[in-house]
Amino acid sequence: MLDPQAATSTPLSPDLFEAAEARTAHNYHPLPVVVAHAEGAWMTDVDGRRYLDMLAGYSALNFGHGHPALLAAAHEQLDRVTLTSRAFVNDRFAEFTAKLGDLCGKDLVLPMNTGAEAVETAIKVARKWGYEVKGVPAGQAEIVVMAGNFHGRTTTIVGFSDDPDARDGFGPYTPGFRTVPYGDLAAAEAAIGPNTVAVLVEPIQGEGGVIIPPAGYLAGLRELCTRENVLLACDEIQSGLGRTGRTFASDHEDVVPDLYILGKALGGGIVPVSAVVADRDVLGVLRPGEHGSTFGGNPLACAVAVGVLDLLATGAFQERAAELGLELRDRLAAMVGRGVTAFRSRGLWAGVDVDPSVGTGREVCEALMARGVLAKDTHGSTIRLAPPLVVSPDDLHWGLDQLAAVVGG
Incomplete structure (x- = not known):
């Protein structure tokens, strides 16, 4: 050495x-x-x-700095086309969405750039699903979140953070969130009401100090959300894509959420790539003009992410x-x-x-x-x-x- x-x-x-x-x-x-x-x-x-x-x-950087396969994918794409916007379809988009959807076992992919954008996207999707599918009265949707959470630093997200460094001084805060102790299944169950549209959870809380919930907690949340007709949204931005020894941290309890929220390693440490992945009955509630991103799903991001997905597909x-x-x-x-x-x-x-x-x-x-x-x-x-x-x-x-x-x- x-x-x-x-x-x-x-x-x-x-x-x-x-x-x-x-x-x-x-x-x-x-x-x-x-x-x-x-x-x-x-x-x-x-x-x-x-x-x-x-x-x-x-x-x-789960795959390290300058992984040869990811650098090759980026270099090759740089010489062809790097951005079209979502006003058009680029020739890497279909492969990216198919491979990511297959990895998650889901129908649809909504690409974004940063992790916080993906969380904001999941919040919007869950609320829209609540109004259009579950029948929650307009403006009354609630999402159950966990104490000690870290989902990003946008104004909506910091409003349901209990970290004073992230939260203090940035109000007024967006309503519609109910906070319960992390790892407490009974508290989550008590917080769910008729207007609850989603439970948003990190399978492992990274920023909190790599906090691992009690065994059976995620499986219990999955059962609870299914029973109560509530979406389970797992923020796997830090915990996913191989970090914990499984593709997703939720895999340790054989839990499949309704929404996967992904980011960080999806871009291979080269470009920012994030996504929300879900089935058609969830992501299908969005229509043109209701959500978007100029750079989301750009050709360069898709090329690098496909390289990441190919590495993950080996299981190595x-x-x-x-x-x-x-x-x-x-x-x-x-x-x-x-x-x-x-x-x-x-x-x-x-x-x-x-x-x-x-x-x-x-x-x-x-x-x-x-x-x-x-x-x-x-x-x-x-x-x-x-x-x-x-x-x-x-x-x-x-x-x-x-x-x-x-x-x-």
Whole structure:
């Protein structure tokens, strides 16, 4: 393995970092690293220092940086056509929608760009379905959501967030949402009324610290929604497409939602691609002019996403995430009581609660950066680990060695 901290003699990172921060709205608090190149599970900064990527773009880079098949798909498409808008049909669109629909076992695909757009789309679809199919009185549709959720940062979405950083100062908030504790099936059942059109849930709450619900929770929600004639919408933007060792995190309980909400890894880390996927009796409620996106389903996005879907079709990435996830779990278990108070993991995804006496999550991530590992903190002293699924076992263990050294485990 190359020395991750090999560097040039005249560091450029501090000046470039300060220049970037000086002209950028401070809606992020990035670590002070300036990336210039990346390949596989490794990133290199402008000074030549190498870092193991243990974040993978919040799961947008499940297949690593610069996967050859995805780069080839993008390069080939760049020479042909990149955007037509949905006013016309491009020659990659049918293949994309067919393959994504088949992956999900659903009839129709509604392509968008970002994850938040896909969630907003699902909200609109669920409300329209409620009015036209279920017969909910106009303007009375309700959606049950979960405490601790993270579905994006649009004005509608932050209105049903309980994270003060995401919510405070952005009201007035959109009505029509009822919040219940995550993992509490009885609370979800009690919240459903005659005007409920959907239950919106993350099968695993990523931003919350990789929070895994109790066994049977998702299956219980599926049964409840079926019985009460309510749509089950699963936000698999972070948890889906191989991250947890299955194609979707909901697959762990053999749950098929009415709406899949997808994003991040669907674009292969190359272009933003998101989608809502559902059967015709749900997505079919939309008519021309009621929803849209100029860039949604553009030829470049479709070409890259088809490459992603072809990779997923092999099952190799899901299997790799499951196998390496066992090694990740065992290594983290050995750190409990030795600088780590608790952890939660599924596949190659973990939330690690560091003993506050060691430091905040930010401080731990800064110490990891100094040792050649890039990760991201979330609440308090919790950090998230989500390496690309292409990470080698040796590199994964090396990264975990650095974490153990930082926390004292």
